[in-house]
Amino acid sequence: MAPPTMLTLDAKPYPFVFSPAHTALLVIDMQSDFLLPNGFGEIQGGSLEAVQASISPVRNLLQSCRQAGLAIFHTREGHKPDLSDCPSSKLIRQNGSPKNAQHLKVIGDTGEMGRLLVRGERGHDIVDELQPLPGEILIDKPGKGAFWNTALMEKLKAKAITHLLICGVTTECCFATTLREANDRGFECCGIEEATAGYNDSFKCPTLDMIHWSEGLFGFIAALRPLLETLAPLTSDVVAVGTRAETPAQPEFSGDLSISNLQTSYRKGLSPTTVIETLFDKIEEYQQTDPAVWIHLETKALVMERAKEIEAKWPDKSKLPPLYGVPFSVKDSIDVAGIPTTTACTPLARVPPKSSAAYDTLLQEGAIFIGKTNLDQLATGLTGCRSPFGIPRSVFNHDYISGGSSSGSCVSVGAGLVTFSLATDTAGSGRVPSGFNGVVGYKPTRGLISFQGVTPACLSLDCIALIAGNVNDARTIWDLSMSYDEDDRYSKTAAPIQRHVNSTGPQATSFSFGIPPPESLAVCVPDYRRLFNDAVTRLQALGGHLTPIDWTPFEEGGRLLYDGTFVSERLASLPDDWLDKNRDHLHPVTREIFDAVEARQSTAVQAYRDLQAKALYTRQAERVFAYSSSGVDVVVVPTAPMHWTVEEVLADPLAKNSALGVFSHCANVLDLCAVAVPAGTYPVPVSSGRSGGERLPFSITFLGGSRLDAETLEIARRFEKSMALDN
16 A cells, blocks of 8 residues: 555644655754753753653654655754854843853853853764764854754755754753744644653743644644654554664566665665676676766776675664665766776876765665766767767667767666766756656756856856756755855855745645747647647646746857857867867867867957846846745746757757757856756657657746745656656
8 A cells, every 4th residue: 555645743733734755853962961961951950851751752653754754854063163153142141141140151162061052062973872864964153043044945855845843952042042943934844742842841831832823823733653653554564773674585686777776676685696697697788778977987896895885884674864875876977096097088088086076976875887978078068979889879769869078977877887977067968868868857047056066168157967867866965065165166055045935735846937939939849849739738727827927048158158259268268379289189079169169269359248148137036036925936838949960960960059058058158047857758850760759858948036946846846756757
């Protein structure tokens, strides 16, 4: 029997209804400094009896939510060692009271567990009984509320969370403050009565009553036992954390490489070595079909060794990291230490001493590296036909292009050789080939994933792209990889004002979207126009409101990429004399493009005019996605206007390539996020000379505003789910 998709919990002031897939447990400040003797709480005059009694209920709740598969978040209150993030009022208000007789030590002073409420000290850490597991999110907060000056809102949105179960200490302070902050941001919240406590028992009931007063002014309050009973249908077949069950016979590998399936199978006893064994058989077989996917393929022996290493590192199957045993590939413009980075250009090849930051993050989460994939030379192109290592073909039809420049990455995922691939995107390199291979291509907002350790194509416009079999897998990789990197000059720091969450009512499922005008869509071939219209109809059925938009900034912004001076940046990352010395070693089409760039003799005046135009179009696009009734949530476009054969591209490489980017070129210029999602198939055109019922894929792309990745991904996921239900 399938687990329930909606659960109902008896609560005050009325039942709390929630979807486990969109609900997280938020555990507030269960730290030694607040729960143990001689910690900050006791020094402040707090009684430890009640807060210590809350440890057991919180542990029971935590275990149940883990077994139910809910997202888990923990918070810790504390400050940087130099106290630069601690307001002076927080330091001196209580200590400065004329009648003060108990606040004899303040934040930063030395206690028996180290400096009080200072990050990195023993007292700051969570108590042993409630330590986070791999994959659970730990939020270090400088204030009483968990949203102030933290990434909590971003992380909740990244997991599509709309509902929160909240527990922890203290009821009257950080618990209540965080719940109220969450309420302001649109989350539906339910506090768990026995799993929260404070230093003064007389404060607890009024605090909880205030939350559900006036028919739920701030949220809901429920008892622990009814919640455990509500979650029981989701936990009955799961081994509890820390328990030792009889080792079952290893399940057979189904061949499903999705992250969720692999994680479920590994928890049931499947070995990563079994997956790798099967995978290499498939890779070897596929090389007979398409030998141009890989530039470097790890040996089976090395990959099996990695699989055995992670088995030894994480022996407890209830405590696996999110990417445990998940196989992935890497575009060969991204550094992997000790393996040549060629960018499909032999004169530029080098052996990096360290790996890219994005690659290292994946290994830390348990992923298994399979190899480096082919690409259009110097990551320049959308066809996949510009590599000295061969021409990868669409997994749907050998006569048709794979797309580029992340050609091998998308084929490796589309052919089921890996779960996901780490790629790049400047003009559509992660989206167009995804569309031609029936997979998801996600280009996050530039600067959210570190670009350190990547050979640039157009550095100010480049970004990491994530190629995956489904939107949830792409979202998971993004969530794990997203972080600020001070060594990446284009990394984004503080988040902008966050948009609220719509957790209930019709607003929870409705959204607004725009599309290009008919004259812009006219460039699409007939099958693409028909399937795009079908996608628009489907989006409206999902609750989407088609809204008129100004297409001008998208069209004009896209033209800047190659019709203006920005293309000159493709030479800016190379030494001044590099082209002269290596021209004869370049792919003929790459050489023609670079020669044309030099021949333009672009001036600084022209470059500044283009920069000013970019700023203008970016501001105009911001208005399209405005946080108001006039703005749309996403703009939906065909990922590409047509799908060429390899023969067609080789006959006219520049024109055929240029035509593919009409809907993709604008995204990085305008600082947008974008996710390409399969949207149906159509018969191979009769003109190709092929028959026999073969079909080709169609894809649409959801464009979202800068930093609106979570919202954009969720709409894309709903569309993907709707497509799957029909198939």
